[in-house]
Amino acid sequence: MWHNSQCCFCDVMPVTATAVPRRPVFPFAAIVGQDEMKLSLLLNVIDPKIGGVMIMGDRGTGKSTTIRALADLLPEIEVVADDPFNSHPSDPDLMSDAVKVAVAAGEPIHTIKKKVPMVDLPLGATEDRVCGTIDIEKALAEGVKAFEPGLLAKANRGILYVDEVNLLDDHLVDVLLDAAASGWNTVEREGISIRHPARFVLVGSGNPEEGELRPQLLDRFGMHAEIRTVKDPTLRVEIVEQRSQFDQNPEAFLAKYQAQQEALQAKLVAAQALLPKVTIDHELRVKISQVCAELDVDGLRGDIVTNRAAKALAAFEGRTEVTVEDIARVIVLCLRHRLRKDPLESIDSGYKVGKVFQEVFGVEIAT
Structure with missing residues (x-):
């Protein structure tokens, strides 16, 4: 039975312990202030078809911390093992062509659980690095489509974060927005065409002092959050103290917010299920x-x-x-x-x- 959902995070299960130790991530539930940014991100997780978030504001206001915290908050997803595109085991809209062929042939599909991918796009990334490349020599010599996946492949069913998006080449921003809107990435070279699912929440951030995005590109981001440096001294002290506590003893700090994290996670899962109604x-x-x-x-x-x-x-x-x-x-x-x-x-x-x-x-x- 096909599972066709509106959301790339819909097949979610309770968080389970992973075998590989991961670097502690500041909990989303502990982030103080910046309500516009937090609300925009949460709504895009519930419905990725909103079209992503553009976050503009001062430096050092916790943009990267918040986005990583959101990715860590999300429940693990089920993916096809050894698949570079995080393919969904039953939803054809989130499967690579190879997995579709295997499913249609009735082959057994092995799956694993993994955290929702959070991909950072470096400012100097090339189009090949973002979209992936086709090895023409191998394709001609061996008659196979040799594809080296890019960042869009890694971001499928996850979050793609572009810091300083206003400094990124306009052509690359166009590529990202096209993939985010269509849910697919297509790479064509010398008559060879390969496509794969690229369903992700696009999050861009930047400082307006360093230049604005062109209106045509800005319009294609679903939501636009503005963040400012907190002025209230009491709130600033609270933020600094929280960060110090987390840095000194991450495990104790995470344990303190675990119940809130689990409650927020359950609320997101319930919202994703309720959305179609x-x-x-x-x-x-x-x-x-x-x-x-x-x-x-x-x-x-x-x-x-x-x-x-x-x-x-x-x-x-x-x-x-x-x-x-x-x-x-x-x-x-x-x-x-x-x-x-x-x-x-x-x-x-x-x-x-x-x-x-x-x-x-x-x-x-x-x-």
């Missing part, structure tokens, strides 16, 4: 589109992503109907990066989205 009233969908129209948002991505994010939030809260409050919590994250930039305007784009939302829905967004 979540509905959004027609009137609310019309109002979302009215907000997008009044903000002069190009295309329909803003409408689609806001609907998806609101549904994911309702599922996360354990509900099957989207409320106005759900929309209020996600609409700025989904639309602020889609507004046309006026260099002479000093008004924050998030404020503009909130103002129009209030006019259309008659509800103020809580700050």
Whole structure:
């Protein structure tokens, strides 16, 4: 029986001890503040079709720590053993062609459990390193498709993190966004074509002082979170103390947050299962589109992503109907990066989205 799910993390099981000792990762449940970033990441895990997150903000605000913590929080997934693409043993949308052929032939499929992959894309990566390469000489000499998988293969069913994405070559960003949107990576060379599943949550981060992404690329990220350095001295002390405790005794610190981690993990699993049942009233969908129209948002991505994010939030809260409050919590994250930039305007784009939302829905967004 095929298992066809909307989410690349859906086949999840309780965390089990792994034989190989892993480096301790700061627990997601212990991260203080940065609510926009945490909410955006969690919603993308519940529904990867939201289209990823662009995180813009100051240096040293815990972007990398949070993303690694999220990957570590997620339950282990079942993958086909010795498969470079983390193929799903029963979902054809998440299988490599070789596994599909083996399944169709009735061959036994051996599986293993592994942590959700978290792949860091280095700034200087080449297209071959990202997409993979075809060994033409071997293909011609031996008549086989010799493919060396790239980072997109490793990221299948996981998280692909690109730090300083605004400094990455535009062509590479395009490749990443295309793969994230389609769920497949295709490599073609000298008439030979190979494709494999590449279903991942794309997370980009950057510092706006070092340059913005082109609007055409920025628009293709599902959500946009802004993070700032914490100003409250008490909160800063709490963050520093937590980090010190973790560095001094990681095991004790992890044990302290284990119950919260397990509760959050169970909440994510439940949300993924509930998501297909979540509905959004027609009137609310019309109002979302009215907000997008009044903000002069190009295309329909803003409408689609806001609907998806609101549904994911309702599922996360354990509900099957989207409320106005759900929309209020996600609409700025989904639309602020889609507004046309006026260099002479000093008004924050998030404020503009909130103002129009209030006019259309008659509800103020809580700050």
